[in-house]
Amino acid sequence: MSDAFDVVIGLEIHAQLNTVSKCFSSASTDFGRGHNENVTAVCAGLPGTLPVLNKHAVELAAKAALILNCDIQETSYFVRKQYFYPDMPKGYQISQMETPIALNGFVEFYLDGDKQRVHLERAHMEEDAGKSTHYGEYSLINLNRAGIPLLEIVSKPEMTSARQAAAYARSVRQALRFAGVCDGNLEQGSLRCDCNVSIKPRGASELGTKVELKNINSFRFIEKAIDYEVQRQIQCQSLGEEIVQETRLYDSVKNKTFSMRKKEEANDYRYFPEPDLLPLVLDPSWLGEMRSQLPETPIAMFERFTEQWGIKADDAELLLSERELVEFFEKVVALGADPVLACNWMTGEFLRLFNEDGTATWDCVPLTAEQFSGLLELVHSKKISGKMAKEVLEEMWGSAKQATEIMKDRGLVQITDDTVLIKIVDQVLQDHPDKVDEYRSGKEKLFGFFVGQIMKASRGQASPEIVNRILRDKL
Amino acid sequence: MDLLNLSACDIPNLVKQKRVSATELLQAFWKRGTDLNPKVNALLAFNDDAEQRAKNIDKGLVKPGRLLGVPVVLKDNFCLRGMKTTAASRILENFVAPYTAHCVQRLIDEGAIIIAKSNLDEFAMGSSNENSYFGASKNPWDLERVPGGSSGGSAVAVSTRFAPVALGSDTGGSIRQPASFCGVVGIKPTYGSVSRYGMIAFASSLDQAGTFGKTVREAALPLGAMIHRDPRDGTNVDVPYSELLGGSQSLKKCRVGIAKEYMVAGLSSDLSRSIESIIKKLEAEGCEVVEISLPHTTFAIPVYYLVAASEASSNLSRYDGVRYGLRDIETPDGRPAADLAEFYKMTRSRGFGEEVKRRILLGTFSLSAGHYDAFYTKACQVRRLISQDFTQAFTHCDFVIGPVSTDSAFKLGEKTSDPIAMYNNDILTTPVNLAGLPALSLPLGLDSQGLPMGLQVIAPAFADDRMIAFAEALEALIDFTEVPNV
Numbered sequence: 031m032s033d034a035f036d037v038v039i040g041l042e043i044h045a046q047l048n049t050v051s052k053c054f055s056s057a058s059t060d061f062g063r064g065h066n067e068n069v070t071a072v073c074a075g076l077p078g079t080l081p082v083l084n085k086h087a088v089e090l091a092a093k094a095a096l097i098l099n100c101d102i103q104e105t106s107y108f109v110r111k112q113y114f115y116p117d118m119p120k121g122y123q124i125s126q127m128e129t130p131i132a133l134n135g136f137v138e139f140y141l142d143g144d145k146q147r148v149h150l151e152r153a154h155m156e157e158d159a160g161k162s163t164h165y166g167e168y169s170l171i172n173l174n175r176a177g178i179p180l181l182e183i184v185s186k187p188e189m190t191s192a193r194q195a196a197a198y199a200r201s202v203r204q205a206l207r208f209a210g211v212c213d214g215n216l217e218q219g220s221l222r223c224d225c226n227v228s229i230k231p232r233g234a235s236e237l238g239t240k241v242e243l244k245n246i247n248s249f250r251f252i253e254k255a256i257d258y259e260v261q262r263q264i265q266c267q268s269l270g271e272e273i274v275q276e277t278r279l280y281d282s283v284k285n286k287t288f289s290m291r292k293k294e295e296a297n298d299y300r301y302f303p304e305p306d307l308l309p310l311v312l313d314p315s316w317l318g319e320m321r322s323q324l325p326e327t328p329i330a331m332f333e334r335f336t337e338q339w340g341i342k343a344d345d346a347e348l349l350l351s352e353r354e355l356v357e358f359f360e361k362v363v364a365l366g367a368d369p370v371l372a373c374n375w376m377t378g379e380f381l382r383l384f385n386e387d388g389t390a391t392w393d394c395v396p397l398t399a400e401q402f403s404g405l406l407e408l409v410h411s412k413k414i415s416g417k418m419a420k421e422v423l424e425e426m427w428g429s430a431k432q433a434t435e436i437m438k439d440r441g442l443v444q445i446t447d448d449t450v451l452i453k454i455v456d457q458v459l460q461d462h463p464d465k466v467d468e469y470r471s472g473k474e475k476l477f478g479f480f481v482g483q484i485m486k487a488s489r490g491q492a493s494p495e496i497v498n499r500i501l502r503d504k505l
Numbered sequence: 506m507d508l509l510n511l512s513a514c515d516i517p518n519l520v521k522q523k524r525v526s527a528t529e530l531l532q533a534f535w536k537r538g539t540d541l542n543p544k545v546n547a548l549l550a551f552n553d554d555a556e557q558r559a560k561n562i563d564k565g566l567v568k569p570g571r572l573l574g575v576p577v578v579l580k581d582n583f584c585l586r587g588m589k590t591t592a593a594s595r596i597l598e599n600f601v602a603p604y605t606a607h608c609v610q611r612l613i614d615e616g617a618i619i620i621a622k623s624n625l626d627e628f629a630m631g632s633s634n635e636n637s638y639f640g641a642s643k644n645p646w647d648l649e650r651v652p653g654g655s656s657g658g659s660a661v662a663v664s665t666r667f668a669p670v671a672l673g674s675d676t677g678g679s680i681r682q683p684a685s686f687c688g689v690v691g692i693k694p695t696y697g698s699v700s701r702y703g704m705i706a707f708a709s710s711l712d713q714a715g716t717f718g719k720t721v722r723e724a725a726l727p728l729g730a731m732i733h734r735d736p737r738d739g740t741n742v743d744v745p746y747s748e749l750l751g752g753s754q755s756l757k758k759c760r761v762g763i764a765k766e767y768m769v770a771g772l773s774s775d776l777s778r779s780i781e782s783i784i785k786k787l788e789a790e791g792c793e794v795v796e797i798s799l800p801h802t803t804f805a806i807p808v809y810y811l812v813a814a815s816e817a818s819s820n821l822s823r824y825d826g827v828r829y830g831l832r833d834i835e836t837p838d839g840r841p842a843a844d845l846a847e848f849y850k851m852t853r854s855r856g857f858g859e860e861v862k863r864r865i866l867l868g869t870f871s872l873s874a875g876h877y878d879a880f881y882t883k884a885c886q887v888r889r890l891i892s893q894d895f896t897q898a899f900t901h902c903d904f905v906i907g908p909v910s911t912d913s914a915f916k917l918g919e920k921t922s923d924p925i926a927m928y929n930n931d932i933l934t935t936p937v938n939l940a941g942l943p944a945l946s947l948p949l950g951l952d953s954q955g956l957p958m959g960l961q962v963i964a965p966a967f968a969d970d971r972m973i974a975f976a977e978a979l980e981a982l983i984d985f986t987e988v989p990n991v
Binding site: 077080122 | 582583584590592597600602603604606701702703704705706708709710736737738739740815816818819821822823824825827828829845849869872873874877881
């Protein structure tokens, strides 16, 4: 049935710009403070107060726009979007409309091995509203969020599946996080995503009626909510019911969307230029400087890792899941570690230890890149076996010791001396004459048994490569 | 010593040299206010902290600035920490500001004493002071007449000698018109030169704080302190001159423009005669008087009322009864508001007066979908033309002079039933605000009814210092010395 329809999806992502103070006031943006603690006279909309644009917010917005390949507008304007709501103290939200800071742009990402590109319509700056909590007879208002700087990133309505939309949203988050523009924390509301979903008969050029999904706080739920909504719309169509233009909320427990407000009830926002703020004019040379200082994007890193360094796509994706993880990885490689080896160890043992360590955070990793690259060097040059290396890593975690020190302390130095190893090999072969006979009569699987016995006799310190060579000679 | 008629410019030195104590000066004005304010209703509240402040000045505890010991009246739309700031509205009747306006703080930093808050049209919307929730202030020259508005209370306060100087705000003539009606000097500086932080907004792109004084020099004294860069107002700019009172302007070879559109048919014969006479005096002094044209003047009233009302409708949205100010949510049938819409409706219907509501409705209409382009956008386009008129005119002259309003003060209640007639009163002052220019009003003389007439001086943007120097020269030529007998 769904083959009869094209699905059309557009996303509006609200990203909190990572500033210390609010967009138009000096109030703190610190999350988790007491109710209404991050509030100044300006945030509370007291009579006579005026907004003053936060320069850092503009810098971050411009940086984001560059990362998202937008056309930055050298002159943009703020407007007032007017509606009454108790958690919006001024009775209007300062936003941008026809002349935002950024137009056009695109985001690229890989989905199932295919490189995809989603185009953007615009990105504009605006301030967040406060938060209302309703308790039956009364409501409480917290203005800590009121005036937090946001960048709203509006995609073109050109995505065709829930999976693609979720992948797009993830890559936007990743790009913003990597550029240090937004911390991307969905639970704390520093990244929010509204999805516009419509269906139309396959191949039709005219778009169907758009439904806006709000209140989705994870990428998994973006996918589920859109999937549910598409099915709901298809069902509506097939039952001959009209799809109404409306805003629907997603309930993740019931995995359903339900109507919040119909379009007819929508406000006339009476946008007009904000007379308290001058036009925002960006200096082209300042922009040029910023452009030249942009960090490498995650997708460029992904391509470098996979195409130049031969790292598998899945591993590269895992590395790129956290900015700090990939930064650590890059440091380790810069210190001389083999990229594939480093990647395997980072995505394996390193992440395991990190996740098991209750106190480790990305700000405070209990291991330095120098320690880790030292260990990888020993592994690479076969001075230590994989098993030994894991033990060393565990001991190194949270200590200031280098791998070589730990090995020395534990007597874990690998035995590479032929004369010593020959003695051990001889002894093992002498202890198992029957197995030697079996091997020689064709049971070659027993090779591994001998290696195991030799490693055991050497307390794991024998170099497996040298042991293999000697054993093959002897047998 | 005649304390009430001391020049504000002399007070700081007299106080510093202990020839006059700040306390006796304050008490003299305080007594004058207590005695006469019941007649003129110019002051809404005295500042309880003023006495202590005067004592501190006398004890030498206050840094001797350029306003040391000068009592100043604030129009009650300037916030002063700890004191009620009402904007003469019921909705802010009990609002106590938790902070002080930047320009007021500047006065305090220079040693001024804030003596009282003055009456105004609610949220500075009006030309007669009759829109005050606390009742109109009255013209000291004739108590049956309006003092003008919206800064009527401040004009009356200076005219009646409740203080040597006072603060006002001018959005469409709200300083110049009451100054002319009350026979005092009122200065509105270039838009952007005084920070608006802490001044309750009416129309952001037009509002500008200014001052009243008995003389040009006195009015310019506090203004000089108020013109000061403030990072809390994004539209506040650095001015090109270092001292407002530092400019000089010789009348010789000065080019003075007379706008033919300002000498309109409705101009009172007394006013037009007085202006003719001052033109002759200027020419005798060696001034070159040229006729100029400001062709879009006729559109100023509709443009001004659309722009101002649109911005006001937005600026006044914050008075919703949620965080501060009046919250009155009982419905006429005695039950509490059923929902949010009713909550707003009850509070705002009762909190705002008729004129404020009229302008909120007008502004909301002009910004609404379907009307925006025909009203707001069109008004902004014509605003630019009005501004260009002045740019063009100032290629032919250094200053423009003309009337402030078409007649002297009208009677209380005379125009209240006809809002359009009231609005038309602002035809000669609003163009200046639309163009963001500096302008002032200075007393020109009394008309045949014994009422003061004002002369308006308009200068190019940021030529405030030259404008004041020119006005001082004019003031000497006019030599107006009358005072009202209250």
